[in-house]
Amino acid sequence: MNNIASSTAPGFTPVSADSVAWLGTGPVPAAPYYDPAYYELEREAVFRHSWLQLGHVSELPEPGSFIRREVEVLKASVLLVRGRDGHIRAFHNVCTHRGTQLVEAESGRAGNFSCPYHRWSFSTDGRLLSAPDFESFGLTKEECALPAIALEICGGLIFVNFEPKISLREEMGPFADWLEKFPCAQATQFSEYVYEINGNWKLTYDNFQENYHLRFIHPRTGGAAVSDENPFGYPVKYGFHGPHRTQTIWSNPNVKPTPLQAISFGKGAQFAMADGLAGPHARDYLALFPNFFVIGTPTQSFSHTIWPLGPERSRGVIRLYWKGEDDCASRRYAREYALASARDIHAEDRAVIEAGQRGLSSGALKYIHFQTQEALCRHLFNNVNERVEAYKAELAGGAA
């Protein structure tokens, strides 16, 4: 076993406390991680104005392809549709007559969308096409188009924003170019697993932006991430742009894979190289505010979106991105192994996050603590809290 105390072996230098001191160093209030009132504020202050990752372009392969996505935190149902012109658009899944949810299917392909209630019918680009006895309303069809939601695509990923204050690309700055070079930008399909958790969305998310827990929670599955020179498997560097952040994952030179792990990841790596997936961000993790991150590794590139369902409840959606069909047995095998091994690790995280939530929800703590190597967690809190405070001030101003 590694000796934690003698962590001064050469070959790895952790990010210094000084370089992230601008984020603050003090304790962080605990209530935002369980308090229902704080959650209500976050819904408006954070989620209503943020770019939210809802899908991947491969889910909408042809004109008329659609998917329905529920965004519980905003009580919204969103319809993503590829129009006849090839463009992908987002609409509220709401009939403009009297509000009935237009589409029930989770996904599919349609020439138009017809409301079950009184048969108003909408085109794939949101226009009202026809409505029975429409003359009796005294309305124009233009007034009755489906309510659109702002949508941008970056790196093959579909983002929507219910009330944007800034464009996605502007907000991402240099990270937009990064994302375009991640494997998801070239992906044509993905594997997915989903979990629900008794955990606040920030507490859940934070687990995946610190490595401090690796050696304790993933002693067997995460062995490759730690060694004598870097006993906690801390990242090589952190980066920030506005509310977004990155870390560069440390490469352990002394990994000893198990026999089938070597074969399986070896095959995955061969395919990734042949497919041209080894980009400049192979060791980079990119976290887009508020609830999405993606890893650039060519062999097991995955994204993770954490959807708030309530102050103490969330849903995680994990996707591993693949370029091309399963064109042979080896490729199919390598993808199965990659999925199963990632899922093994994430299963361990889920259990310990729930334990954290139980403690926080008891109200026993006024504060929690982040060390230097939990800087990304602090950065998330700072950005959420800044928005919540501004929104509270706005409400107070409006009430005055």
Add this chain to the structure above:
Amino acid sequence: MSALLPDGFAALEPFVVRWAVSGTAARAARRGASSAEEREAFYGAAKDMLLPALAYLDGKNLAEFDAADNRLMDMMLSLAHVALAVEGLGNDEPRHAEMRRHMRITRSPAGV
């Protein structure tokens, strides 16, 4: 009478019933519901067959697999799950299976 598995893989026939499972989620569930003895027996018999099996199957188009080929493919895909338990988790696997149950596989190129 046709063989359960392609030529050369008869040694794996005792494991067909349990491990030739179609669908990624179903394979994950089978691993989760298996005993340590079952996993170790399968892993022991199959691990050295993985590369020969994939080499054989790679010689065909997936769409042209016959029933025996499909069984062999599904068994190798099950081996991916089982190897994680045997090589990685060891005696932690039962506790782990309970945690894993919450991670629902909803999409896979091999079919859920």
